[in-house]
Each structure stands twice: as structure tokens, then as C-alpha cells.
Amino acid sequence: MKLWYPYKQMKDLGQVPVMVAGQGTQMMLEDGRKLTDGISSWWAVIHGYNHPDINNALVDQINSFSHVMLGGLSHPPALALADKLVEISPAGLNHVFYSDSGSVGVEVALKMALQFWKNTGHTGKTKIISLRNGYHGDTFKAMEVGDDSDFSNAFVDVLHRGYFLDTPSGGFDADAPTIQKEAAKLEALLQAHSQEIACFILEPIVQCAGGFRIYSPLYLKAARTLCDQYNVLLVLDEVATGFGRTGKLFAADHANITPDIMIVGKALTAGYMGHAATLATTRIFNGFLGESYDKALMHGPTFMGNPLATTVALKSIEIIERDHYITRIAAINALIRDEFSKIASTAIADKRVVGAIGAIEVKEESMMVGFRDFAMANGAWLRPIGKVMYVMPAYIITDEELIHLIGIMRDWISRIYANG
Ligand SMILES: Cc1ncc(COP(=O)(O)O)c(C=O)c1O
Incomplete structure (x- = not known):
């Protein structure tokens, strides 16, 4: 074969x-x-x-040009999609970094979180919290923040694990005492280790590949509050949940929160080709500004912002809204x-x-x-x-x-x- x-x-x-x-x-x-x-x-x-609508949009773009590097160049679909993603995503996510798959989008998010702290003088913040039963992709850092599973078992010896918390219990409608108990576990971890923790990454509301485990928006709210309190970034992986899958455009919308960093992929390009976007707040973006080139975000996949992919994404979002x-x-x-x-x-x-x-x-x-x-x-x-x-x-x-x-x-x- x-x-x-x-x-x-x-x-x-x-x-x-x-x-x-x-x-x-x-x-x-x-x-x-x-x-x-x-x-x-x-x-x-x-x-x-x-x-048909996506096909036609693609044909128009193909007849113009199918690809151009985003290094030092730009083009209308990449610019328009960035505007659209900022418009529809949780308020405050004002900056968009493209990549070519969900896993790479997660890598970019984790690089952003880790480098943000380094750039801003917090050199010890190098660890990541994630959830048991989580899945964030098959590349190495994405595997590190995913739970042990068939997907990563072969590589456990080379993964540098951070901290794991259990999947919050109680389902979507968990009661307040259950959420308090779950939030207390997060708080205990942050109290003990926040100095060395860069971010908390989670699949909001539903852990898909880990078995479709659903938890309450109240936990997301509590996570937002605690991350702010302990100076840890909140990263939401919406690769599977984004674009309506949980009943709101983004799962974060169930909790009315804005993460510091959010990743979308999969439905972004409606299955026409691989693409992802990592969105960040202005606070994160500003952490990369400065006189030194060393402070810039060092990532740049060849096909990031590909004109066909960004054209499809724009049309897809238009259909989601129109229909x-x-x-x-x-x-x-x-x-x-x-x-x-x-x-x-x-x-x-x-x-x-x-x-x-x-x-x-x-x-x-x-x-x-x-x-x-x-x-x-x-x-x-x-x-x-x-x-x-x-x-x-x-x-x-x-x-x-x-x-x-x-x-x-x-x-x-x-x-x-x-x-x-
Ligand atoms: C939540 C989540 N994050 C990341 C990924 C990885 O995306 P990709 O397969 O496009 O690399 C997946 C894929 O299933 C996913 O469900």
C-alpha cells in the first residue's frame, strides 16, 4: 500500500x-x-x-491568483478575513495570525503565550495548564497539552508535560456548588504555581476528540476570572467548536468571555482546504512590539493567509450569517x-x-x-x-x-x- x-x-x-x-x-x-x-x-x-457559492468564489480567486506569500506582502482576502474575524469573535480579539491547520494554530497560540511573558520580562512563566481528556492536535507542543491517548502514547517519553486538571464535572448545566468545587481546584493550582504558568488552554464547552465531554459555561467564566487574578493567560481552542457547532458562533459566547488567545480552524474553511487563525487581544499583540527583532513572533507557515483559503473562509462566514x-x-x-x-x-x-x-x-x-x-x-x-x-x-x-x-x-x- x-x-x-x-x-x-x-x-x-x-x-x-x-x-x-x-x-x-x-x-x-x-x-x-x-x-x-x-x-x-x-x-x-x-x-x-x-x-455553489463557495465554488464560485474560489473560481474567481483562482482566476486572479491562487497563492502569494504573506511575508512582506498582503492581499484583499487575507485583509478582509482578518477584519471579519475580529468583527464576529469575542470583543477584544483584535489581531489575527494565520496558519495552515488546527494543530499549527495551537502551536502559534502557545508560542504567543510563552513569548508574551518572555518579551514582557516574566522569564519563569514556561508551563501550561490543560484539561484531562483534552485534544489539541498532533504536533509536539499540541500533544504536550493534550491528555495521554492513542494519539500521543508513542511519544510520552519526549513530551514535556505541564499541569493537568480533570474535565469539569456536572455537564453543561452544572450547578453552582459543582462549579465552585471545580474552580477551587484551578485556584489551588494557580495559588501554588502561577509564577511558572504561562497559560491555561482548553477546548471550551466540549472536548471533542476526547469523547465529546461537555462542561458548563460557568466554568469558563470562573477560569477567566481566576486567570486574570493570577496573571495567567486564557487560551481557548475553538478549532472544533468554532462557527456554530455548540449553538453559539463561538463556544466562548456561552460564557460571554474574551480569552487572551483563541484558535479557529476546521469549519473556518468549510472543509475546502486546511487553514487556521490564532486571534489575540491587543494586550498580547502589544507584548510583541518593540525596538528589537527578537520580540517579533517567530512563525510563518508558507501557506498562511493563502488567498484561496481566506476567500473560502470569507464566503463561508457570509453563508453562516446569510442563511x-x-x-x-x-x-x-x-x-x-x-x-x-x-x-x-x-x-x-x-x-x-x-x-x-x-x-x-x-x-x-x-x-x-x-x-x-x-x-x-x-x-x-x-x-x-x-x-x-x-x-x-x-x-x-x-x-x-x-x-x-x-x-x-x-x-x-x-x-x-x-x-x-
Ligand atoms: C480542539 C482541536 N484542536 C486542534 C485540532 C487539530 O486540528 P488539525 O487536525 O487541523 O491539525 C483538532 C482536531 O481534531 C481539535 O479538535
């Missing part, structure tokens, strides 16, 4: 389906089968495949809740829903073996993560398609039950 696939023991590769065309939520395979995409291609393809996606996501949420309420089994450990995400955790990982093939046989593309099966569809999905996808999850659950 010449093509090396991700997260896969290549010895057991088996038959890999080949997609030859896409339209809306539909994936057309080489063998003539059609699948409804239930997970929007790793949560990126929010408008479905082959969107009232936040209202549609609320309807998707209601439908997922309704359909999930019809699924019951002793095989289920938990059901979790937020925004346009619906996850069902079963009791044993072995219960998920064969689920992908079962979904395919029933006309859907659904892939579990560990013990969790989930839907995270394109926002253009129809009610019928969504009911079909959840029906497949329900049927799989009843098979587990039937098989004891």
Missing part, C-alpha cells in the same frame, strides 16, 4: 472506501454507493460538499434531543447533546466494533471515537437525513442489547 493512512494499523487496513464525488450531505463512492455524511468530514464540511445558521443549529439540537430520547438500552453509559453535536457513549469500547461498517451498509458515514458514537452533521442537513443517521445509531444500540 503506497498511501499511508492516519491513525491506522496499516497491517489491518482492509478495504478503504473511495469517494469520487460529493453533493450536499451526500458522498458518492467509486462502487456506486451513496452515503450521508454524519460527521462532516472531521467536523469541517459545515455547508456540505460542492457548495441564519444559528437558528438552524437550534433546530438540529432539538431534533437530536428528541430522537435521542427514543433510544434506551443498558448498553448506554451516557447521552450528550450540545448545539449540533449528539454523542452516545456505550459501556465498552468493544461494543463499537463493526459500527462503521454497519453505518455504511445503511447508507451513512459515521465513525465512532473509542466508546462514543456521534453525529456532527453539516448544518444544511435535512430533518429526514438526521433522523436516518440517528436511527442507525439506535439500531446499532439495539443490536448490542440483543447480543447481550
Whole structure:
């Protein structure tokens, strides 16, 4: 096999389906089968495949120019997207740094946080706090702030770990005493170690790759307050949650907070190509100003701000606003809740829903073996993560398609039950 696939023991590769065309939520395979995409291609393809408005915007840009370096040069889509991201993101995030993937966006965010303290004379602040079950990407610093998992196990010996806190308990609607207890753990850590801590990075509201674990916006609020109090930066990784996935445009909006640094990726470019943006407040940006070149942010991926990627992102945001996606996501949420309420089994450990995400955790990982093939046989593309099966569809999905996808999850659950 010449093509090396991700997260896969290549010895057991088996038959890999080949997609030859896409339209809306539909994936057309080489063998003539059609699948409804239930997970929007790793949560990126929010408008479905082959969107005419995005295609047309891209063609116009291709006919002008497809790439130019951002080193010492600029171009209209990169400038316009920076304006747009500043306009729609939490107030105070006034500066935008582009890169080419979510992982690299996280690297940039961590570099910003670490260098900010160095530039401002706080040389000891070199450690990072993150959450258990977190995932921030596959590059080295991103792995360091992610929890131990299959994604990073091979590299534990070379990772320089910082501090980890447990995923806040109580879910989205956690009560005040639960939040106080969780916030107290953060405060205890900050009290003891804030002198050496640069930032606290977390996936706001929902930890996706770590199993779709949902926690309360009140925890985010508390984290904001405590980080300010102890002079630690708050970094929100919105790579998975950004652009409506949790029901608000950004998950930070549930808590009405502004992080010091925020990363967006995935849905930023609607699955057309890889790109990310790391946004920062003026306080952070100003920390890089000065007479010395050493104070500048030393990062610059070749394809940062690529004209095609920034054109797609602009068009994608225009569609989100024009087609009232936040209202549609609320309807998707209601439908997922309704359909999930019809699924019951002793095989289920938990059901979790937020925004346009619906996850069902079963009791044993072995219960998920064969689920992908079962979904395919029933006309859907659904892939579990560990013990969790989930839907995270394109926002253009129809009610019928969504009911079909959840029906497949329900049927799989009843098979587990039937098989004891
Ligand atoms: C929260 C989060 N951060 C970062 C990443 C890494 O993004 P990418 O795969 O584009 O490098 C992911 C990918 O799943 C993610 O979910």
C-alpha cells in the first residue's frame, strides 16, 4: 500500500472506501454507493460538499491568483478575513495570525503565550495548564497539552508535560456548588504555581476528540476570572467548536468571555482546504512590539493567509450569517434531543447533546466494533471515537437525513442489547 493512512494499523487496513464525488450531505463512492455524511468530514464540511457559492468564489480567486506569500506582502482576502474575524469573535480579539491547520494554530497560540511573558520580562512563566481528556492536535507542543491517548502514547517519553486538571464535572448545566468545587481546584493550582504558568488552554464547552465531554459555561467564566487574578493567560481552542457547532458562533459566547488567545480552524474553511487563525487581544499583540527583532513572533507557515483559503473562509462566514445558521443549529439540537430520547438500552453509559453535536457513549469500547461498517451498509458515514458514537452533521442537513443517521445509531444500540 503506497498511501499511508492516519491513525491506522496499516497491517489491518482492509478495504478503504473511495469517494469520487460529493453533493450536499451526500458522498458518492467509486462502487456506486451513496452515503450521508454524519460527521462532516472531521467536523469541517459545515455547508456540505460542492457548495455553489463557495465554488464560485474560489473560481474567481483562482482566476486572479491562487497563492502569494504573506511575508512582506498582503492581499484583499487575507485583509478582509482578518477584519471579519475580529468583527464576529469575542470583543477584544483584535489581531489575527494565520496558519495552515488546527494543530499549527495551537502551536502559534502557545508560542504567543510563552513569548508574551518572555518579551514582557516574566522569564519563569514556561508551563501550561490543560484539561484531562483534552485534544489539541498532533504536533509536539499540541500533544504536550493534550491528555495521554492513542494519539500521543508513542511519544510520552519526549513530551514535556505541564499541569493537568480533570474535565469539569456536572455537564453543561452544572450547578453552582459543582462549579465552585471545580474552580477551587484551578485556584489551588494557580495559588501554588502561577509564577511558572504561562497559560491555561482548553477546548471550551466540549472536548471533542476526547469523547465529546461537555462542561458548563460557568466554568469558563470562573477560569477567566481566576486567570486574570493570577496573571495567567486564557487560551481557548475553538478549532472544533468554532462557527456554530455548540449553538453559539463561538463556544466562548456561552460564557460571554474574551480569552487572551483563541484558535479557529476546521469549519473556518468549510472543509475546502486546511487553514487556521490564532486571534489575540491587543494586550498580547502589544507584548510583541518593540525596538528589537527578537520580540517579533517567530512563525510563518508558507501557506498562511493563502488567498484561496481566506476567500473560502470569507464566503463561508457570509453563508453562516446569510442563511441564519444559528437558528438552524437550534433546530438540529432539538431534533437530536428528541430522537435521542427514543433510544434506551443498558448498553448506554451516557447521552450528550450540545448545539449540533449528539454523542452516545456505550459501556465498552468493544461494543463499537463493526459500527462503521454497519453505518455504511445503511447508507451513512459515521465513525465512532473509542466508546462514543456521534453525529456532527453539516448544518444544511435535512430533518429526514438526521433522523436516518440517528436511527442507525439506535439500531446499532439495539443490536448490542440483543447480543447481550
Ligand atoms: C480542539 C482541536 N484542536 C486542534 C485540532 C487539530 O486540528 P488539525 O487536525 O487541523 O491539525 C483538532 C482536531 O481534531 C481539535 O479538535
